[in-house]
Amino acid sequence: MSSLRDATGLRVLITGASGTFGRALARELTGRGARVVGLDVAPRDDDPVPVIACDLTDDDAVPAAVATAMGRLGGLDLLINNAGVGGPAPAELAPGAEVRRQLDINLLGTWRVSAACVPALVASRGRVVMVASRMAVMQLPFAAAYGASKRAMVAYADALRLELGTHVGVTCVYPSAVRSPIHDSTAAAGLSLEGMSSYEPLEGVVDTVLRAALSRRTRRDLPTTRRGAVELFLARHLPALTDRIVARTFAARIRSGAFGTAELAAPAVERHAGAGA
Template sequence: MSRTPRTPRTLNGMRVLITGASGTIGMALGQHLAAQGARVIGLDLRPRGDEGFEVLACDLTDDASVAAGTQQVLARLGGLDALVNNAGIGGPAPAELAPGAEVRRQLEINLLGAWRVTAACVDALVASRGRVVMVASRMAVMQLPLAAAYGASKRALTAYADALRLEVGTHVGVTCVYPSSIRSPIHDSTAAAGLSLEGMSRYEPISGVLTAIESALVRARPRRDVPTTRRGAVEFFLARHLPAVTDVIVQRTLAGRARSGAFDGAALAAGVVARLGSGSGR
């Protein structure tokens, strides 16, 4: 049975596709890899034009757009050595409310967008014995309240990665990277709805995310799961092995936020405030 090569790789000359390439992580990653000699092309719904590397317009929710975009990338690079599925969006989505357009939007981009792009690139990656990196989230293993769609989409993304690894892992390395919170516009819509999770999650520097992704691309034996900070590694361990402990921590933190008035006036958090707020008697 053929196996993926077990020798370290170099970024110099590596052909890399990054989705969500005009966003905070995607643009920083593309610049970081290109500075080390990688040949980087990105896909994004709305390229900015100042990324510092080539970014093609592509709608990850549209089959035809993904097919056309990935074909352009493969043609321009002459193949593909690495795919970084970075594109993702967030937004308010309490689990107690019926799923609507916001939930469908997050699942469509965060999960199915990555699935479409990977499927379009898998033959090229098998041919090069390449790598796939899924930029997941700490919320894939430790859910936070009021953002159920994001956590569900990222947990589903890691399940997709697991299935992909079983199918193509003899030829392609598949790694999931788990950032915590990065300061970026992804949080804007949640904050605008009055559901900011400030105080429930600690921001981390983007440098750790870039280092984790680079490691997944060049290690001789790519790791299956890669947290991006030491704190993230502890949270990942607890969420995987002691989930009841992390549940208690998150629930207590949520109750404290509700009682402090953090969600007052936020219609989507009315249920949480009624149950946990200062007037709940708890």
């Protein structure tokens, strides 16, 4: 990545900084000479950078934490909106606490932090990188809240880009699935999407976020793999085709018994059994 800008002295704020992606990004950026501060609801003793405890769902706590971070950094050049949560949320069920949690953190948490950072980013002519998801464009079953929150996050990024584009660059990065604790609650509910997603290495996601942050020209959208680039293209230009691909894969997973013990999947399993009768 020799074409990237020098990160020495870059002032960086990372949300979700104590998680899998956040810690890896913090290490890479500090290794390149950047000054990094993180926000996280549960900082760890072994975090590679200073991390300020902050609940991104708290309207009052977020501006205060951002102000503390920028006070330590002396301003802000780069915001990486990385914080995010997942969990089981079938679309056919009424939204409950789990759905509200994902929307509040993934979408509104991103919005709260970004809004608090706008004056500093405009002053520095900085950048915002949104760690979105392949599911922002290609939905998977049983994860409606995550997909909806990430698609809305991209819509928010589009609006932010239009409003701040004279001074601030905004890039969305689209990882597929990376093995991390974000999948634990879905797996515990018997709704693991193993077999429906191809896992990719963490290093590829980190490299793509760095390209978004440090490229000389601001990029609008960046998939993290070649396969991801194809999926992004198909989902945007041939959505009916991607629907059929996902539906066939989903049906095959149901026939294999993958969701046989999952209470939340029972209606879908029953419908597929009836459709094949």
